[in-house]
Amino acid sequence: MKAHEIARLADGILVGDGDVEITHAADIGTANADSLSFSTSLEHVETLAGCVIVKQGSTQTAKAIVEVSDPRLAFSIACEILHPPKRSHAIHPTAVIADSAKIGDRATIGPNAVIGEEVAVGDDCYIAANVVIENGCTVGDRVTLHAGVVVGTDGFGFARDKDRYVKFPQIGTVVIENDVEVGANSTIDRGALGETRIGEGTKIDNLVQIAHNVSIGKRVVIAAQTGISGSTVIEDDCVIGGQVGMGDHARVQSGAVIGSQAGVLPGKIVRPGVWWGTPVQPLDEYKRQNAMVKGLARLRDEVKELKKRLS
Amino acid sequence: MKAHEIARLADGILVGDGDVEITHAADIGTANADSLSFSTSLEHVETLAGCVIVKQGSTQTAKAIVEVSDPRLAFSIACEILHPPKRSHAIHPTAVIADSAKIGDRATIGPNAVIGEEVAVGDDCYIAANVVIENGCTVGDRVTLHAGVVVGTDGFGFARDKDRYVKFPQIGTVVIENDVEVGANSTIDRGALGETRIGEGTKIDNLVQIAHNVSIGKRVVIAAQTGISGSTVIEDDCVIGGQVGMGDHARVQSGAVIGSQAGVLPGKIVRPGVWWGTPVQPLDEYKRQNAMVKGLARLRDEVKELKKRLS
Amino acid sequence: MKAHEIARLADGILVGDGDVEITHAADIGTANADSLSFSTSLEHVETLAGCVIVKQGSTQTAKAIVEVSDPRLAFSIACEILHPPKRSHAIHPTAVIADSAKIGDRATIGPNAVIGEEVAVGDDCYIAANVVIENGCTVGDRVTLHAGVVVGTDGFGFARDKDRYVKFPQIGTVVIENDVEVGANSTIDRGALGETRIGEGTKIDNLVQIAHNVSIGKRVVIAAQTGISGSTVIEDDCVIGGQVGMGDHARVQSGAVIGSQAGVLPGKIVRPGVWWGTPVQPLDEYKRQNAMVKGLARLRDEVKELKKRLS
Incomplete structure (x- = not known):
């Protein structure tokens, strides 16, 4: 070149x-x-x-x-x-592919990958070693799933019945759109009844947890070890830091940026802008509040001084 | 129907x-x-x-x-x-089962699962693809281990010796009782000398870490990405949110509910009730304290005003 | 004996x-x-x-x-x-080892482990079941990688181009020095252009994320579920708790101890000593500040009382 x-x-x-x-x-x-x-x-x-x-x-x-x-x-x-990615464009002989699975053209399927019944994998995908895609899930074109990713296991839902938990049905599916990349050992649960969806061009880091019925928009970036609870929606073009936790049924609006280790409460609507802390607040507020907490010793001394002057 | x-x-x-x-x-x-x-x-x-x-x-x-x-x-x-779970009730030909392992009736063992020496797996279990159960661990009846779960690797214990760490022996075992479900890519370490135990009917989400010698009671629910440090005890019927961290030798008493992202200090006893924050405190206290921090700007202004009036 | x-x-x-x-x-x-x-x-x-x-x-x-x-x-x-560790000193027949990989003497390679092209694994290593070591990575002598560990997948780096993310090249490597131990399902990304390095005698727990170009010194201890962002340096003999998050380009100086769930901001230099909280502060300061926040109700009451007396 x-x-x-x-x-x-x-x-x-x-x-x-x-x-x-x-x-x-x-x-x-x-x-x-x-x-x-x-x-x-x-x-x-x-x-x-x-x-x-x-x-x-x-x-x-x-x-x-x-x-x-x-x-x-x-x-x-x-x-x-x-430096084009090195790809075999082949299915490794140790991969376990269900007869009813459909694998697209030029897909690379790594050693010991497991592709379940009725799974559809698009063209030019890279499915790394030890990836598991469970029955019925759909993966678009040019998707990269790094080693150890698990797509489509049961979501985590139970109903309490006296002295046992009864499993809420986890019979939905996962749809991963085109050009998505998912990092090593991340887990994406199938929908309970509907689907879990990862939008086009979204990039997910390692050890991320995506729960049942989560809907992630297009071009979202999610850093490592973040966890998104059930039915939460992340709209297009959001950026989510690492180790963020989101409660269920929250909504992160398009263009929001959420700092690492932040916590989003269940049902919370996060508007566009930069957010920080647990529970999340706008970065400016977070900084102001943090400064205020750091200034507490001085405030306490001022109150002491006032008391002395008043006595 | x-x-x-x-x-x-x-x-x-x-x-x-x-x-x-x-x-x-x-x-x-x-x-x-x-x-x-x-x-x-x-x-x-x-x-x-x-x-x-x-x-x-x-x-x-x-x-x-x-x-x-x-x-x-x-x-x-x-x-x-x-919607009964779809099960083959068969051992997949790519699973690696040690000769000395005992597998119960109607168990389903997925592709590339690895079952070590002297492992006992009960009846009607579902051991998904790529699960690893290390030597000597015991799994009860009707247990579900989702893809990528690792049971019985060494706990994390070392003793410092001048310029190196010496491994503390990790020669105990893991006992998983009946009707337990463990989510994808979660890890459960063997006891150092004794056992790590997961009680009957307990449900554990994805990417959870259970350290050596932890004892979890019956019907406990633990959400994704939570980590429990060594020798901590969680009694029956507790509910633990996601991304919670627990220090070692803590005890969570029966019926306690711990909110997501909470932190339990080593040795802490968490009584029944709802707990929140790091370090954990009763939810009411946490809310009161949070409100107080949010009101700091007003408090500071009041102190300023008092100073002005006194001058 | x-x-x-x-x-x-x-x-x-x-x-x-x-x-x-x-x-x-x-x-x-x-x-x-x-x-x-x-x-x-x-x-x-x-x-x-x-x-x-x-x-x-x-x-x-x-x-x-x-x-x-x-x-x-x-x-x-x-x-x-x-209780010497039980080792087969053999390569399991289901392990997938690239022709160009070099495996040292007396190495134990577990079932379904995957060792990529040009990988070098030293003597007396224990590579457990389902471990993946991607192309070009180097592993020293007496290294233990527990089940499900992934070494050398792509780091998480992208550049935004109008309506898509372009992958920043992830063509570096990983070097794991002698006597390192890495816990189950942990992930260590390859360097983007240079290397990611884990120093001699360092011990890493389960579900830990090490990003591209991170450099970890000798005899560092990192507890479970901690995440280290890109290019961060941890010097020799540090102790890092569980669920700690570190931003990119931070530096933890030799001998620092960081408490569980702490957060280190990008670029932060953490000096020797004991650190706690998010963002991290010296433990003493953290405790003082925590006590001050807990005393807020009293402070507010004092201000109220002062106002009353002034009126």
Whole structure:
């Protein structure tokens, strides 16, 4: 790949030698003459990289410089070509695929993956080792399920009957739309009666729990170890931090950003904006309140002082 | 299944046509003429369901109505018959079962499950795909272990010796009693010297961590991503929310309810009642304290005003 | 094993009959005449144990007593000999090992484990059932990966491009140094461009998430369900509780101790000492602040009283 191709791909301005040949991507600090790298700083960073993608106005120098508005994005786009994912486009012989399952074209199914009855997996999917997709679930095109992901086990619903719990029926399904990625060992439960849905282009990190009947919109990002309780709705383009907990029947409106470790109470409606803490509140309020708590010692001293003056 | 059979099963009062034929369960909003549905509202809900289970006094109408005191429970009981779990009652050929393991009658063992030496699995168990039960653990009757569950790995115990950690022996076992259900990718460690025990009828959600020597009573409910540290005891009939963390050697007394994301300190005794927050406190106290923190700005303003008046 | 051998191994003082024969380790409460047990109390505990390891100055009696400075450590050291881990030192026939992977001497690879291309696994490793080690990762000697561990899946990095997320390249690797232990179903992501590293002798519990480019030092202890975000550094000899969340690019300095459920903000530097809460603060400050919040009702009453007196 040559520098001028990267400039074209990234819709950037080439400065320097467009014929610089690039073989791989690397961090700017460890790059060599064959490396493509990037910098988000406007200042020069010492580097051996043959080609560096930078922000317009940067003073960076290299054999080839590509100026763009978003260097990290441009670098990612170049890497889609430079480092395409290694895929076998084959079903590993140890995978267990039910006869009634339908697997799309060019799908890669890893060792020991288990695909249940009536499952549909779309084209160009990557289903990693030890993934389990239970009966009746639907997976779109270009979906990546990393190792150990479990899709479609029973949701967690029980009704108390004197001295035992009776299982509430968990007979729904899971629909994963196109271009979704789910991280290692995450779990997505089937709907109790209806469906659990993960919208197009949504990205989910490792060890995330998605309960029955949850509906997640398009292009939602959910970081590791977050848990979403039953029937909660996350609308399009939300960003959810790690270790967030959401109660059931909550609704996160389109464009909301929820900080890590936050807690959303059952039934809560989270409006667009940045949210933090347990129970979640707008970030500004959270910060104000946090500062106030930190100032409590002073407040207490002031009250003491007032009492003394009054006596 | 006919409406009058459902009324009999659910110990309810039939109103309307007892011969209405039902083939499946459905949400009241998506039901059709062959559906059994339920409503917890006393008001009428528009539905096409052939038979609806309702609370006594409800104004709901349908071809057949079954009046009960707990519609969700009655619906669950009817679904035990209407939608029995699909089971092969077979050991999948890819499962790896140690010669010395004993598997009960009618057990279903899924693909790639691994059952270690001297393990005992009871009758009518459902051991899903990729479950691992390590050497020497005991699983009762009618136990469900969902995909990816790991039972009986080493607990996490080490003793510091100058420049290394020495493993504290993890040579105990795990006992899972009858009618327990454990969610996908949850982990239950073996006892260090004694046993880790999960009591009869207890239900555990996905991605839950149960450490060595924990003892969980009967009919306990534990939601997703909760972690219980070593030697902690949870007595019968407790309800534990999601993402709760419990320190070691704590004791949760029978009937306690602990809200999601709560934190129980090591050694803490949690009495019956509803608990919340980190460290856990009674819900009422938690709410009072939360309200007080939210009122801090006003309190500070009052102190300012007092200072001004005193000057 | 005889009592005098234990005394020698543990560098302790033998009191009583050095020829007492011990066959296994047991809790002091359930021990019998063939048991080795230990007590951290200075007072006598009723026991049937043939040999008890105690603190110097203890009034404990038994056929054989071994006095040491750290009984739990001495007991652990004796158990390394008394209860060596049961290992097959074999590759299970159902394990899937890439042709280009290198497996060290005396390694035990469990059923259905998956070892990718160009992976190197050192000597005397224990790779449990269903573990996945993705392409190109390196595992040192005497490493234990418990069931369901996933090493080397893609980190979670994306760049937003109008109406889609473009994957930031995840083409780095994971290096696990010697004597590391990782608990069941934990996940360790590969570096985006560089490496993710787990230092020598570090012990990680179940369901822990280690993100791309994280660097963990030597002899670090991390309890269950903790999550470490991208590029964060944990230096040697830190102790991290359970359910802790760390933002990206944080640094935990050598010797720091972080309490369970704590939250470390992105970029935060955590100095040596004991830390607690979200966001983390020194334990003393946390306690002071907690007490202050608990005293808010009184403070409010005092302000009320002052207002009354001023009127």
